Amino acid sequence: MVRAIVEANWPELETLTLWFGSAKSGAEVDARELAPLFSGERFPKLKHLRLQACEFADEAVxxxxEAPLLSRLESVDLSYGLLGDAGADALLHAAPKLGQLRKLTLVETAVGATARELLRAVGPQVKVENSGYGPNDSVDHFVPSAAGDGFVHVLHVG
Structure with missing residues (x-):
């Protein structure tokens, strides 16, 4: 299913939300499968990317x-997945590349307390919150939005 999504030709798409879920729930996705999406060629108007409940968030980051798409994005949301300190470190080292983002959301991830504080210091566009419960790998109960102009929400990719 990932291949069908990332290789789709949606020239008007502005917002893409992908909920991956966990391997325990049947999601078998590799970060490299997102390469066509990250190239940005098929989604020239994509501004908002949400890769949520993603077990391979560090690799995806x-x-x-390093992808051309990043320079066009206004917001990135990596919430409810297993983004950890390695992914947070990559984001911190790439902070100059994140300057054009209006919003970077990292809610309920596996990022440690020290890395969360460092990420918050990048700027007001970075939202990092954890309730202490950790990442949520039970995302199979979310109801997808209907596809409309410029928006696609996929319930479960795997």
Whole structure:
């Protein structure tokens, strides 16, 4: 299913939300499968990218930080996944590349307290919150929004 999404030709798409879920719930996705999405060629108007409940968030961040798509994005949301200190470190080292983002959201991730504080210091566009419960790998109960102009929400990718 990931291949069908990232290789789709949606020239008017502005917002893409992908909820991946966990391997325990059947999600079998590799970060490299997102390469066509990160190239930005098929999604020239994409401004808002949400890769949520993503077990491979550290790897995805590494690929996104080197991708052409990043320079066009206004917001990135990596909430409810397993973004950890390695991914946070990559984001911190790439802070100059994040300057154009209006919003970077990291809610309920595996990022440690020290890295969360360092990320918050990057700027007001960075939202980092943890309730102490950790990442949520039970995302199969979310109801997808209907596809509309410029918006696609996929319930579960795996």
């Amino acid at each position: 590494g690929l996104l930080l």
